Amino acid sequence: MLHSPQIVFTVKKVTEFNLIYNHINTQSIDRPDVLTGIGDDCAILNIPEGYSLAVSMDTLVCGVHFPENASAYSIGYKALAVNLSDLASAGAIPAWITLSLTMPDADKFWLNDFLEGLFALAKKHDVQLIGGDTTTGPLSISIQAHGFVKKALLRSNAKVDDLIFVSGYLGDAALGFKAYNEIPTILDGCKARFDQPEPRVGLGLKLTRIASSCIDISDGLISDLGHICEQSKCGAEVNLSKIPLSEEYLSYFTKNDLYKQALTFGDDYELCFTVAADLESEVLKLSKSLSLPITCIGKITDSEGIQFFDENNKTILFKQKGYEHFNES
Amino acid sequence: MLHSPQIVFTVKKVTEFNLIYNHINTQSIDRPDVLTGIGDDCAILNIPEGYSLAVSMDTLVCGVHFPENASAYSIGYKALAVNLSDLASAGAIPAWITLSLTMPDADKFWLNDFLEGLFALAKKHDVQLIGGDTTTGPLSISIQAHGFVKKALLRSNAKVDDLIFVSGYLGDAALGFKAYNEIPTILDGCKARFDQPEPRVGLGLKLTRIASSCIDISDGLISDLGHICEQSKCGAEVNLSKIPLSEEYLSYFTKNDLYKQALTFGDDYELCFTVAADLESEVLKLSKSLSLPITCIGKITDSEGIQFFDENNKTILFKQKGYEHFNES
Numbered sequence: 001m002l003h004s005p006q007i008v009f010t011v012k013k014v015t016e017f018n019l020i021y022n023h024i025n026t027q028s029i030d031r032p033d034v035l036t037g038i039g040d041d042c043a044i045l046n047i048p049e050g051y052s053l054a055v056s057m058d059t060l061v062c063g064v065h066f067p068e069n070a071s072a073y074s075i076g077y078k079a080l081a082v083n084l085s086d087l088a089s090a091g092a093i094p095a096w097i098t099l100s101l102t103m104p105d106a107d108k109f110w111l112n113d114f115l116e117g118l119f120a121l122a123k124k125h126d127v128q129l130i131g132g133d134t135t136t137g138p139l140s141i142s143i144q145a146h147g148f149v150k151k152a153l154l155r156s157n158a159k160v161d162d163l164i165f166v167s168g169y170l171g172d173a174a175l176g177f178k179a180y181n182e183i184p185t186i187l188d189g190c191k192a193r194f195d196q197p198e199p200r201v202g203l204g205l206k207l208t209r210i211a212s213s214c215i216d217i218s219d220g221l222i223s224d225l226g227h228i229c230e231q232s233k234c235g236a237e238v239n240l241s242k243i244p245l246s247e248e249y250l251s252y253f254t255k256n257d258l259y260k261q262a263l264t265f266g267d268d269y270e271l272c273f274t275v276a277a278d279l280e281s282e283v284l285k286l287s288k289s290l291s292l293p294i295t296c297i298g299k300i301t302d303s304e305g306i307q308f309f310d311e312n313n314k315t316i317l318f319k320q321k322g323y324e325h326f327n328e329s
Numbered sequence: 330m331l332h333s334p335q336i337v338f339t340v341k342k343v344t345e346f347n348l349i350y351n352h353i354n355t356q357s358i359d360r361p362d363v364l365t366g367i368g369d370d371c372a373i374l375n376i377p378e379g380y381s382l383a384v385s386m387d388t389l390v391c392g393v394h395f396p397e398n399a400s401a402y403s404i405g406y407k408a409l410a411v412n413l414s415d416l417a418s419a420g421a422i423p424a425w426i427t428l429s430l431t432m433p434d435a436d437k438f439w440l441n442d443f444l445e446g447l448f449a450l451a452k453k454h455d456v457q458l459i460g461g462d463t464t465t466g467p468l469s470i471s472i473q474a475h476g477f478v479k480k481a482l483l484r485s486n487a488k489v490d491d492l493i494f495v496s497g498y499l500g501d502a503a504l505g506f507k508a509y510n511e512i513p514t515i516l517d518g519c520k521a522r523f524d525q526p527e528p529r530v531g532l533g534l535k536l537t538r539i540a541s542s543c544i545d546i547s548d549g550l551i552s553d554l555g556h557i558c559e560q561s562k563c564g565a566e567v568n569l570s571k572i573p574l575s576e577e578y579l580s581y582f583t584k585n586d587l588y589k590q591a592l593t594f595g596d597d598y599e600l601c602f603t604v605a606a607d608l609e610s611e612v613l614k615l616s617k618s619l620s621l622p623i624t625c626i627g628k629i630t631d632s633e634g635i636q637f638f639d640e641n642n643k644t645i646l647f648k649q650k651g652y653e654h655f656n657e658s
């Protein structure tokens with residue numbers, strides 16, 4: 001090609017991910033299994049030999065999954081936490097995430113805080129952001145988390161007479177959510193239980209040795225234990241008085257309304273899992289070694305659905321299910 | 330636990346993915362490397378030995394990436410196509426996708442058409458939907474595509490004097506987009522070039538043997554070739570008269586405005602790649618075997634940025650860059 005160049009046109013970098021790319025130096029994780037990370041059409045990644053890949057994708061929409069006045073830090077933290085929680089419930093080791101961020105405008109202060117929250121949790125679990133997409137539109141965040149697993153925990157393998165356990169306390173996220181709308185002076189300290197749930201990654205990893213099934217409590221125990229029952233083709237009986245409730249929860253909710261939020265609100269991101277009865281002592285050891293309350297709340301049955309019993313052994317019916325996104329037309 | 334059951338509460342399945350789950354039987358792909366697909370907290374997947382994982386995530390937002398009156402079928406098709414195009418530009422073999430679908434309401438007719446478009450393209454490339462998330466909110470679609478690659482094509486490896494090629498024709502997507510707003514009687518036949526781009530998966534796979542760098546043209550040649558230049562730390566000269574333009578494009582756009590759309594609109598999802606000059610004959614063979622026009626449009630230089638020359642060897646300056654989502658504040 002013959003030519004006489006006069007004007008040189010320099011192209012500015014305009015990838016969709018540009019906006020985040022400029023802030024990415026706040027990410028301190030640089031994993032050796034990431035051959036190509038952010039900045040190309042694809043991320044190129046190596047899976048360790050002998051492991052399968054576990055992937056989970058969750059989307060948070062402003063006004064649906066978090067209040068409009070939630071802090072950017074909390075939104076970033078939670079968007080990752082809910083995905084790591086899915087890895088935890090499969091017993092997978094977290095490795096990488098991709099992020100699809102839709103924002104109404106390019107607010108770099110908001111983005112800084114958002115990434116600070118996200119990277120704070122990512123660092124804790126050695127998770128690297130490897131790519132994604134940034135687009136204009138109403139605020140929503142999709143994260144896909146990737147992890148490694150040798151033998152995944154599933155929802156579908158619970159057996160009749162297995163014991164049912166939950167980690168932590170149920171209903172505290174409901175309490176945290178109330179802090180956005182009600183008596184903030186009393187509940188302000190509980191906000192983080194909704195905003196910044198702790199994904200039970202360490203517990204999930206240990207459970208691969210002993211649990212027959214596992215799920216994280218995102219939609220409420222009724223709904224999530226219901227998935228285990230449905231997919232394991234079994235039923236469950238749950239003793240209401242065993243449901244672990246925090247002191248703050250007990251002091252806020254009245255007796256008449258005691259279990260509703262704990263069983264149906266969801267967002268606690270604790271693990272609900274089943275273990276053969278002869279392995280109960282292993283669960284107690286786990287609870288001790290992780291300094292995490294783990295409570296036996298009932299057992300798997302050969303009936304259909306979940307039966308709840310109160311302290312007088314009376315069956316209780318809950319009309320409200322867990323959070324449901326759509327009532328299909 | 331002693332009890333006297335009277336009322337059994339049966340839990341209805343309420344996973345976030347329920348809505349799509351009910352329509353999933355229209356998916357005809359069932360890959361042996363998917364150990365657990367839709368219906369658990371994570372999908373569990375096997376990567377073939379000796380391969381790395383290539384992942385790409387793209388989001389389409391209604392009113393930003395597709396017009397509000399685009400058909401559900403087209404939206405489903407294109408949401409997958411843009412992601413497969415990213416795999417193509419890395420030279421990866423497509424395998425699985427996850428889908429995060431945010432919809433204002435649960436319109437099962439819309440969803441049927443959307444999945445029909447998505448699965449039509451998925452089937453063509455043996456791609457299985459392995460999970461995702463469905464949420465309420467303004468219409469947007471995030472897909473993450475996963476593929477396998479031995480040695481990925483990158484943006485960063487172009488060498489001075491390499492020849493620059495593009496597949497297909499540039500600017501036809503701009504023409505298709507115009508069909509939504511202008512003189513539909515003339516352009517109706519071109520709509521599909523915007524709505525249903527053909528990801529160049531077969532070409533990408535073959536290019537792993539001969540190309541030094543590759544990118545798909547999503548934001549326009551100026552922007553995308555610019556990425557190759559920036560990441561390969563080189564420049565490029567492009568002969569405008571070599572830019573491949575379709576007959577329909579040439580008959581619609583006036584001479585004064587001939588190149589603007591072809592170089593800046595994007596959405597063509599053709600591949601732009603570089604090849605050492607002594608391998609040019611291999612590219613010609615590829616073009617023939619794939620029945621796909623592939624055109625040499627210029628070469629890589631050791632200067633900075635991209636210089637465009639017209640038929641009189643005069644340097645042309647384009648002020649408009651490719652599509653940019655944000656002008657960061």
